[in-house]
Amino acid sequence: MTPRRPERRSEESARAIVQAALELCREVGYAKLSIEGIANRAGVGKNTIYRWWPSKSAVLLDGLLSAVSVQGPFPDTGDVVADFKTQMIAASSILASPDTGPHYAALIGEAQQDPALGSALWDRLVGHLVAAATERIRSAQQQGQIRPELDPEFVVELLYGPTYYRWLIRRHLPDPDHIRMVVDTAFAGIAPSGPAVG
């Protein structure tokens, strides 16, 4: 038998560690998640984890990134309203799934105390989704479907903010009907249209 190459063994350990963090966080919750628990579950020493990650939140972020796709193309059928509904409903499964939602909420919560984690969350997760959305918004602006003077990042805030608010502040899981209504209303406005406006 040929011994396995060390780097191969490292990759396997790393995978086992992030998987253990994901599973344990689901089972015991973020507050009770510990490096020791992750090490026991993954069958490695605590030092192995500390060699690669500074904290349990860093391991969990890698776990979350292994479970979600952040690089997919944004739908572009030519109908920007339909495309945002499609993409936002798909992306909201990250928030709604018990395998990823509580982990993501815990990391956003922890990021309020840990600016480095906040930056990592943005650079490695949210920023990719926002970049794809802003690109889609620019193309819709070029086609006259979104007001050209609006900053695409502002449009992202208007479209995605209500769902995050409901989820983080009200603790309501996103639902597709709500998302469709957010998109429709963001496009049309909350003021009555036509001559009824006061």
Place this chain on the structure above:
Amino acid sequence: MTPRRPERRSEESARAIVQAALELCREVGYAKLSIEGIANRAGVGKNTIYRWWPSKSAVLLDGLLSAVSVQGPFPDTGDVVADFKTQMIAASSILASPDTGPHYAALIGEAQQDPALGSALWDRLVGHLVAAATERIRSAQQQGQIRPELDPEFVVELLYGPTYYRWLIRRHLPDPDHIRMVVDTAFAGIAPSGPAVG
């Protein structure tokens, strides 16, 4: 000299404790805030704190509530767009001030792990603000300034969500120009008006 009444001394201790929690959280951050540190700062024993509060987050919530006003009337000049700008800019000072913003962010973060804290935050803080806003929205709907078929709580999400998203996810402090733009755009919609719509 007459000895002070025990209940008077309790009130004074309670005030000293919540004040100590506010100050310490500002100085050392929520992660390093401890019941022991609060007790030392307030000049009481740890048991005194545990007799009244279950956790540091519960003390801090009382501290936050002592520092912000949640019961004030919502402006009603008849111009709902102007009134929302006025109220949202005033309320956003809770998020922007170093005396309250980091505390509130920490509590929202902690609430992701602690449903009882999440309920307390809603019942004692956010819910009051939302109730005042929904009442103002209902009156605007009666005056034909907001589409009557929209759920007032949904309108609240649309108006307040973008600021919370920016603050919690982007870590940008709210700014009045951004809030004015959110309100204007929520009312008017992001789609171009007139015959240019695709």
